[in-house]
Amino acid sequence: MSQTTQTTAQTVVFGRQLLSLEQVVAVAKGAKVELCADSDYIESIQKGARFIDSLLHEEGVVYGVTTGYGDSCTVAVGLDLVHELPLHLSRFHGCGLGDTLSPLQARAVMACRLNSLAIGKSGVSYELLQRIETLLNLNLVPVIPEEGSVGASGDLTPLSYLAAVLVGEREVIYDGRRRPTQEVYAELNITPLRLRPKEGLALMNGTAVMTALACLAYDRAQYLARLCSRLTALASLTLKGNSHHFDEILFAAKPHPGQNQIATWIREDLNHFEHPRNSDRLQDRYSIRCAPHIIGVLQDALPFMRQFIETELNSANDNPIVDAEGEHILHGGHFYGGHIAFAMDGMKNAVANLADLIDRQMALVMDPKFNNGLPANLSAATGNRRAINHGFKAVQIGVSAWTAEALKHTMPASVFSRSTECHNQDKVSMGTIAARDCMRVLQLTEQVAAAALLAMSQGVRLRIMQQELAETSLTPSLATTLAQVEADFSLLTEDRPLEAVLRNTIAKIQAGAWEVCQ
Missing domain, CATH: 1.10.275.10 (Fumarase/aspartase (N-terminal domain))
Known part of the structure; x- marks a missing residue:
């Protein structure tokens, strides 16, 4: 072949x-x-x-x-x-x-x-x-x-x-x-x-069902790694963060390649050398500073997950195997989906960690105790209208709910083998359940990412409005993302239902429509 x-x-x-x-x-x-x-x-x-x-x-x-x-x-x-x-x-x-x-x-x-x-x-x-x-x-x-x-x-x-x-x-x-x-x-x-x-x-x-879901899951997971890097850059700008946390010399000291790739993406999005430290904090909180280390786990795991998935994809995985050339019937267990189960259990863990990361970033930007001078819940309401407007308050509650559900699904399915079929199938992979769990975790994490994309874009726009950030200083990549979001989502000044724009944003994430690749 x-x-x-x-x-x-x-x-x-x-x-x-x-x-x-x-x-x-x-x-x-x-x-x-x-x-x-x-x-x-x-x-x-x-x-x-x-x-x-x-x-x-x-x-x-x-x-x-x-x-x-x-x-x-x-x-x-x-x-x-x-x-x-x-x-x-x-x-x-x-x-x-x-x-x-x-x-x-x-x-x-x-x-x-x-x-x-x-x-x-x-x-x-x-x-x-x-x-x-x-x-x-x-x-x-x-x-x-x-x-x-x-x-x-x-x-x-x-x-x-x-x-x-x-x-x-x-x-x-x-x-x-x-x-x-x-x-x-x-x-x-x-x-x-x-x-x-x-x-x-x-x-x-x-193993076609679990393998098919694994192929689709991989495609979505690698896109999420890139999107969460972009979201971290937006969160750093929203919080007036320290871009030196993503310095190339710093990451050369811990050379996990995927982690370094994430740091590079964030650094390039932030235009590291043109954005001096604005925060009063010497060190940002972990959900910003350690983002490459968190997203990087998924990025570093993707190559071995690809190997597991593509090897299974290109295997004869039924029983018995028919060797027509040598005229052999070979009875075995190639239907066992252990590799896919392990890859999917690992992927759902790494992806759920992305939801947890973005949930923590959302908590920081919503809270005036931590967001370095932005209004509560990122509401753009002004004057006496502020009293009745609540910005992203309910969206953040939703993000917490989606994240909690994603984390709940990280229990590995592959360890829950059940003996069945008169104890002939006495040790089974649970690979399809693991893959279905992973798809659910991806869905929930994409929902979290969609909410964050709207919120972080609003945060950056508020910084620009407050003249704390020059729009001309934005990198082309961030400027493109903001323009794409603005095409669907006008500044949240007066409270309005956000379900429709959230669903639209999720659909675009799942279609890979947001331009998050360099």
Whole structure:
């Protein structure tokens, strides 16, 4: 396999190349997909399916093909029933509950499962891969409930909803509507697949759901690290902070690369050499001074998290593994999602710390005891109007609530293994729960960041209005951010509901719309 997957004109090519998590995100957001159509590649896939067929003719024993599933692996399935077995597997796992994955998340799941099966170690047909390709390009995605996976044997229950759609059952999201799959297939003249032996197991017995969420989480987390660096620069200006806390010589003494990257971003945003210390304090409080050390933990962890996620993404992670070339059926546990579980537990911890950091910065800028001369709650009201206006008071309470909830979710899911399925699955990863927790922590932290973006922008504008900060002294990066915020949010002088602008700001964070990269 080569080191990168081809991507041309927003088309991601599957088969024989490694997929990056950015390409999963691109597919999730609507990029077209293309399955490798080289004849020798097609033959390599078909060889696995034919090998399974040959074992049936020879009456070989293959787990999940001529046996029951899980603890039922000792139950023999007659050759007259093996073609029904995949359908039963998909149907009895149709018990997912909770909220459903968004279409974006479901597309990411489809991309991850397609990529794993396209490696050619799962004994599936090329036709199966083509059908997933077709559904993605039609933007026809399965309705997948979030809950029901313990992360080994993979994401059985949620992935059963993909298998079910392939055979024309359950529901899909198509053209923005939730509809029966059978109805949409009839409308589009699509013939439901009949799953071949091993194909039901190959579709379901893998880590595609947790891996898809991990790819999306990584994309959001790395953006948040950059955004929180920008917010720290804005907070420092709002508080008349000491920009020397981010000095290059200082950080050379503690050379964690991610931490130093964060310090560099903040330093460059502040135009360190042109902003002398304005505060009466020699040292700012920790939530400003130690921001690179806090955000830097996430920044330094991202490379190993990428390694874990992309290795899992580019693995054959079902069971059994089919070695068509050597004619081996290899029974193992590649469906175990321990690496994703660890990465997601670590990521949610590091991201929640960002929420906690920004929450503390918000507390400083709101309180006239700590904000170096700004009005309480950053209200821009003047004269006798100050008495009835409360600025960001309620928003800060919301920030405290969102932060507390984010911190509550940092309990590692991976340590809560439960023995299940007649003690066959007696040690499981909980990787999908960890990934779902991480997505919730990201959502809450993005809410905190959105509130801070509005508040810190107001704080800087108040400093300018009070002639304590020259607008011309702002770096282009900070000036751009302020202009973007001002386009959506006028100065908060008289109290008004802020829900709509908060939701809009959150949506822009999640779309990567704020220009926070150098």
